[in-house]
Amino acid sequence: MTDYAIKTEDLTFWYTPEEGQEPRKVLEDVNIGIEKGRFTCILGHNGSGKSTLARHFNALNLPRGGTVYAFGMDTKDEALTLDIRRALGMVFQNPDNQIVSNVVEEDVAFAPENLGIPQKEIRERVDEALRTVGMYEFRTHAPHLLSGGQKQRIAIAGVLAMRPECVVFDEATAMLDPRGRADVMDIIRRLRAGGVTVVLITHHMDEAVSADRIIVMDKGRCVLAGTPRDIFSYPEELKSLGLTVPDTVKLINGLDKSGFNIRKDAITISECAEAVAAAITDPVPVSHREPEKETPEGEPVLSVQDLTYTYSKNTPFELTAVRNISFDVRRGEVIALLGHTGSGKSTLIQHLNGLIKPSSGKILLSGEDINSSKDSLRRARSRVGLVFQYPEYQLFEETVYKDIAFGPKNQKLSDGEIDKRVRDAARFVGIGEELFEASPFELSGGQKRRIAIAGVIAMMPEVLILDEPMAGLDPAGRDEIMRNLLAYRDETGAALIIVTHSMEDAAMFATRMIVLSHGEKIMDGLPSEVFAREEELESVGLTVPAATKIARELVKRGLPLGGTYYTVDYLMRSVLRLKGGDGNAS
């Protein structure tokens, strides 16, 4: 008999509907078992019910039908609630909204304090938890001065201080940069090695790869369950569920379809390279560069000249956020702006439409200094559009239409022109006109995001800058936003500057990449040029796409594969060439 940390039996749940409305089932007959000591991943698109499911594990929500057992305790038994929550800790998405105190160690002590643990033991638990997440040196710091990744580690420590037997991470990596995510994944591995049951709810397929078991949710039901190998052998099903498979699996499945005789159970980078190498007996040398996306020529529309910005000048807090940065932006370019947290990306992009005035240097828009007069600044605001991170948090109007119209109205356009702009912008982001009179707050997260982007597109900017436009969305949502943005570029010839943490995304869309580190521009070039400098990227807290890593592993295994690869498609074509004409051998 298997020993379960969490077990649900015919779990059904709905939120109390508004009067006169039928309840909508968020969860329906969910029967899952999460084994003790294992690492289980729960996947599912936005709105599939996975977070609601997690909230049943520690009695935050109680089943309307069926039963949930946490370590054998029925969550409906109120007398057991505290025991359940102690045994089953939960970490949430937004680190800011989990931290109670403005001193790190006081925050970590919060749960043991609630449990009435004696003072001396609280001290031990707090120190132990902070050491586990590698934040002991920060114990007397104020949380609001830490990075997102560090804050999330504090939140995890706050849960570990309860010494739980199981920790549930509810999209706890969604808001973090690659370094922060890697740190959390590292903590998860250590917890599992220490015998703690781990449940991770995520959109990132590469995180699911290291799980012992995957559960896939769709429309409130558990639709697939099995090992990562089992689950990722259903790429078509995953796609129809708004998910995807890791790039390794994509490559192997693609090769398999092209008649390659290859082992199909490889999911990690090295397994994948091993499988590919094993399938090629007599390699033909290949040295093809991945074709660059068309790089637009012409006069620069935006030109950044020797930009430097210093915060809190002449105070003890003085900090130079960007230093001597210069680059030109041409129409039709798609620039991926990369850099770790604190590299100066946000400060840089806020200069481009004049929200921040440079300490020295200039920003020229069609040759005119945007800070030279009030009028040129106003022009810059509408010609250079800036979409902040999580733009849906800035929606404020009663209707979708009015919210999108806010920008054009501020541009003092005629009513007719405003109307046209709103309709065009909505079309670009795939928002139907039937939603125009709806309240933006009633819509789904993905829809809100697109409406907020439409609010900036409606100003018809010639340069559209977006800070992590895909953050927190599921794979289908990410693809959709990217398609929308590229359509805007194709139709209007605008330049796009996209700040992103995802190298795979950057590899897919960028015609050019700019890398910042500690406020300085350290790379600026074609994707192939930037990705070829893998070690340097890693030294500044970035990484390279999975395809680049697989290619490197193949070269290590002695395959004559030249050039730099960064998309799975092109790597696959080159691997097929490696194999030579005889597709049947091996």
Added chain:
Amino acid sequence: MLRDITLGQYFPGDTLIHRLDPRTKILVVILYIIALFISTSYVTYAIMASLLIAEVTIARIKFSTLLKSVRPILFIIVLTVVLNAFYTPGEPIFSFWIFTLTREGLRTALFMAARLVLLVMSSFMLTYTTSPIMLTDGLESLLSPLKRLGAPVHELAMMMSIALRFIPTLIEETQKIMSAQKARGAEFDTGSIIDKARALLPILVPLFISSFRRADELAVAMESRCYHGGEGRTKLHELKFRGIDYAALAIMALALVSVIVLRNVGAVGIGGIDS
């Protein structure tokens, strides 16, 4: 710009004053304020001022920082001084139009100003040298007898510490929302007062919505960490009176007694003018 607000600012340190129990510091400030209000002579004000100077020196807080704390109420001080100086009846020194400066007035004005300045500075010294969390802990502990009367003392203290925790977060968020709306062409500093008020909507609505969302998420996170009210809670930092706390309280009590004894020494006071 919003970052410059020094609401309850705390300057971390490890001096004798920093290490005092927060309850001691709160009690001392209360006694100090009482002493200020019964202080009516040059001698007593000198005692009060030297106490503050001693505290500031031990706590290694810069006097310039402390002077800044008075700036917001400078207007009130000037007004008090002017009114008292010119409208107190007594022996005239100088007269101009309807204003008559009297010896008594000058003296009263000086005392009033000293009282206000010392009052503000001593209160600020409390927040400068006590972390907000210690301050709330101290208040909760001092008010705990009221729990028996059914007052929600723990809940109030918890609310206060959460509010303090979220002030920087909300300031940052406000700035971000302002920038985002500016990027959409919003202007906050032009037009009539009504225009300006209306221009605040695109900031306030998202800010409110986000605060509710944060409150909701925080409540869930707190419940997940077994929060169930103040009952049976223990503390990482238990408050404990030590030798220096008793010493500090004794010094303050001594000062209070001397103020009471010496209040009529030297000359007439503000309260009782026996001319």
